Every structure is written in structure tokens, then in C-alpha cells.
Amino acid sequence: MRLALAALALLATPALADAPLIVIQQSQIPFDLGPGHPANKTSRMSNSPNAAWNSGANSANSSSAFENRPSNPANSERLIITGDGSVLGYYATNAGGVLNLFDVNGRRIAYRPARGTKSLFSTNGEWCGTVDPVRGGGFVLGVTRSCAARFNR
Secondary structure, three states: OHHHHHHHHHHHOOOOOOEEEEEOOHHHOOHHHOOOOHHHOOOOHHHOOOOOOOOOOOHHHOOOOHHHOOOOHHHHHOEEEOOOOOEEEEEEEOOOOOEEEEEOOOOEEEEEOOOOOOEEEEOOOOEEEEEEEOOOOOEEEEEOHHHHHHOOO
């Protein structure tokens, strides 16, 4: 699975900073990347949407913060793209290290906590997928179908 993600990233990434998004089936990913692994459990406090750094109430995660707005020019260099090059949104990392995923309108879709997991969680705390680093920099977002659908709402 990791090899497939890396290969897709090399083929589908028009700019080094863009992050390809692929839809994954939870049952087909390695245990260490899935929600069954202790580090990736939704019940783990550090993964909770209520944890201070992950919280939507934290201004660093808000779409009203300049760093997270669609109008911030830096976000045009951190696009979330599909295999055909369509733009679904963008990503931003807050000062605490939380990776936030936003749709094209600036609505926060998901986050990856700063430490201890490669998993993505929806803003209501459901396991949403995983982040897989690509050799040479960047990463691929492997998300569930339901999480991917959130970008189109």
C-alpha cells in the first residue's frame, strides 16, 4: 500500500508542495496505519477533537485565521489534489504541529494531531484516513470515501 501511495504521489504531483488525495478502503491498509492500532484510536485523548491543539475552537485551526484562509497566497502552494489534478482544498500546519485540511471554501475538514499518529480525523473525531510521507518530501493523503465526500459538501 505504501508503495502504491508513493508511486501515485510521484505521478500525480504537479508541484512538490501539493498533496495528492486517494480514497482508501480501511480494510486494505496496514495495521500500523489503521484505526485499530493504539496510536490511531479515536478514543486516545491526544487524537480527540477536544484536545487543545486539535480543537476547532483553537484559533490556530480556524478558517478565520489568515494562515488558514483560502485567500492566503501560501495556501495556493499547498493544494490537496486528486489523481486527475482537480483541486479539493488545501492544507496548513499550525504552530503546534497539527496538520489541518480545508476545502476550497476554507471549511476545516480534517486534522492530523501533532504527535504520535499518522492518522487523520474528521472534525467530529471519526477516523478519516492516514498521511503517508513521500521520499524526497511531501506526503499523500489516503482517506476513506466518507472523508473524501466531505470536501464536496
